[in-house]
Amino acid sequence: MTQIDKMFKNKLEHYTVDIPEGAWDNIAARLPENPKSRRPWWMIASIATVILVSAFSAWIMSDLKPTPSAAIVATADLDCLQSLDYHYVTDDYLNNKNKVAPDIDQMSAQQSDIVDKNIYLSEVIMKNVDVQKYNTSSYQSSDQISTSALDVQAFSALSGDKQVQMTQLAALTPIQSHINYAQDVKYPELITTSKSNLSKMKKGKDKDGKACPFVFDVQDKSVDVYFSNDINVKHLTANAEFAQYKSERINTETPIYSYSAGIRFGYNLSHRWNLHTGFNYSQINEKFQYIDPESNQTRIITIKDYVYENGKIVDSIVTEETVLVPGTSKMTVYNKYRTFDIPILARYTIYANKYLSLSGLTGIYINLALKERGMILNPDSKPIDITAADDQGQTIFKTQLGISGYASLSMAYHLTPNIDFLLEPNVRIQTEAMNTNIHPIDQNFTTFGLSTGLRYRF
Amino acid sequence: MSPLIINGRTEKELLKACLQGDRTAQRDIFHMYAGKMMAICIRYARHRHEAEDILQDSFVKVFTHLCEFENNGSFEGWVRRIIINTAIKINQKKSFSHESIGLEHIKEDSTGPEVFSILSEEELTKLISELPDGYRMVFNLFAIEGFSHKEISEMLNIEESTSRSQLMKARRILQEKVNELYIIAV
Numbered sequence: 001m002t003q004i005d006k007m008f009k010n011k012l013e014h015y016t017v018d019i020p021e022g023a024w025d026n027i028a029a030r031l032p033e034n035p036k037s038r039r040p041w042w043m044i045a046s047i048a049t050v051i052l053v054s055a056f057s058a059w060i061m062s063d064l065k066p067t068p069s070a071a072i073v074a075t076a077d078l079d080c081l082q083s084l085d086y087h088y089v090t091d092d093y094l095n096n097k098n099k100v101a102p103d104i105d106q107m108s109a110q111q112s113d114i115v116d117k118n119i120y121l122s123e124v125i126m127k128n129v130d131v132q133k134y135n136t137s138s139y140q141s142s143d144q145i146s147t148s149a150l151d152v153q154a155f156s157a158l159s160g161d162k163q164v165q166m167t168q169l170a171a172l173t174p175i176q177s178h179i180n181y182a183q184d185v186k187y188p189e190l191i192t193t194s195k196s197n198l199s200k201m202k203k204g205k206d207k208d209g210k211a212c213p214f215v216f217d218v219q220d221k222s223v224d225v226y227f228s229n230d231i232n233v234k235h236l237t238a239n240a241e242f243a244q245y246k247s248e249r250i251n252t253e254t255p256i257y258s259y260s261a262g263i264r265f266g267y268n269l270s271h272r273w274n275l276h277t278g279f280n281y282s283q284i285n286e287k288f289q290y291i292d293p294e295s296n297q298t299r300i301i302t303i304k305d306y307v308y309e310n311g312k313i314v315d316s317i318v319t320e321e322t323v324l325v326p327g328t329s330k331m332t333v334y335n336k337y338r339t340f341d342i343p344i345l346a347r348y349t350i351y352a353n354k355y356l357s358l359s360g361l362t363g364i365y366i367n368l369a370l371k372e373r374g375m376i377l378n379p380d381s382k383p384i385d386i387t388a389a390d391d392q393g394q395t396i397f398k399t400q401l402g403i404s405g406y407a408s409l410s411m412a413y414h415l416t417p418n419i420d421f422l423l424e425p426n427v428r429i430q431t432e433a434m435n436t437n438i439h440p441i442d443q444n445f446t447t448f449g450l451s452t453g454l455r456y457r458f
Numbered sequence: 459m460s461p462l463i464i465n466g467r468t469e470k471e472l473l474k475a476c477l478q479g480d481r482t483a484q485r486d487i488f489h490m491y492a493g494k495m496m497a498i499c500i501r502y503a504r505h506r507h508e509a510e511d512i513l514q515d516s517f518v519k520v521f522t523h524l525c526e527f528e529n530n531g532s533f534e535g536w537v538r539r540i541i542i543n544t545a546i547k548i549n550q551k552k553s554f555s556h557e558s559i560g561l562e563h564i565k566e567d568s569t570g571p572e573v574f575s576i577l578s579e580e581e582l583t584k585l586i587s588e589l590p591d592g593y594r595m596v597f598n599l600f601a602i603e604g605f606s607h608k609e610i611s612e613m614l615n616i617e618e619s620t621s622r623s624q625l626m627k628a629r630r631i632l633q634e635k636v637n638e639l640y641i642i643a644v
Contacts (some may be wrong), residue, residue: 012582020496020513
């Protein structure tokens, strides 16, 4: 630092000047009304998501409340369960069927069959309906069979004219009820088998300790967290009148790396069909590059004329001249289109084994809001801010995007019995234009993404 | 040193209120620093209108990004840095390649403190403002703000050698102008 630097620093470091008039008013006009004003949007979106997910869950659960008709549904499911390789409870009871039947030697063949069917029926109802307060209790004799009140009609139909005692018992979990049942009927071998297999069932593992691909009766809910790396294809549609403008926009706007992320809650409708909903955030990025060939700069030139007297400067006359300097300016702006959506998706499991499953996922994204930021060219080929409204308060882009279509192929690798690693190539198509009617070119995107995430089944 | 109190509130209290969108607190904070910051803006700008733009853009940034201010440093230093960054950005956006001036003939010699003692801050600020864009930025950043050539090269996206040569040329121009003013004044 030289002396001249120090002199300038010392003189100017704490120099203060008058504030220009109206400066604060201009700043205040550009400040957001209140930082709190941004909150309602997020609050509304969050509350809407919670309400939607809660309503969806409630709807699913209400459909599965224990009603007499549910028993019929459960009977139908029994066939389905028996057809699966990994249904432990059914396997368990099927395996023990022969052990139970010979000990009830007072019962007729028909009665024995009735008892077995009733056991299956009760179990299926308990697991599928998620009712934990019904249980087959104890056999008092060959003619005294206790069962849940739920099974009255179905069981009565099966038992014919045999005397049956129906008893409703206190609340028990399904697993407790299995064990109690086995204890009550006093078959030690059944207790041993039940406890070990039920323990496995609870953990969602088969006899080899492998994760089960179709454990829908135990793990019927799931939550997915995902992040998707996206690329976008931009579609601009205009009539012939604006073909030149469209061409200019294509040349100045280039889609670049984008991403989306979200959370999905899933519910198993059957062993292959699942419903998912949640919250998704997507950000489409693009680069806007514009070169203005006629960017002129106004420069004020100060000319000093010195007045000499005897070879010395005694005075000076200062005049100012304004000159327009032609130049070129290059503008680069990174545009962002952010969408906040609620996905409603159906997933169909195409294939599953002990290690992974392959599903097709399709559905819609209901857009809650569209936010954009950046610049584009206007029809006069001048860059304009897409965030700001025009003189009439209208913006180029909509505040809501409507509905988009979504499809993906979902591969889930079972890391643990409860956790899957997800890999989903996906495509999302905006069905509606992002812009309002005031803009002559319709704009929408098709997004191709590769999503990775985790699924927790519980 | 006792904290500065404006309208019964300390800087810390005002900043807390600013974070909650209190417009009065924002105005008080603005008036607390605006005079000093405007002087900085004038040094970096080509003319007064540009200085006003820098000041306004910077304070909008200050209030919209206030939540990012960490209390472990001085608020004035943070605002000052925003002003400088804004000035650099505006300068880069409007940069023109019309800056070469034949100044090699001017010799760099010493200028005594007595010269500066009779020149006002306004005159010195005007001298800096009249420098070509690149020289003005480098001189301000190096001589007044105390950044190194390496830091300046990163901030302005130029070579370190360019920063050095522009500083040297800026000094020569300033020296000549200071001498001229001094001659007139005496």
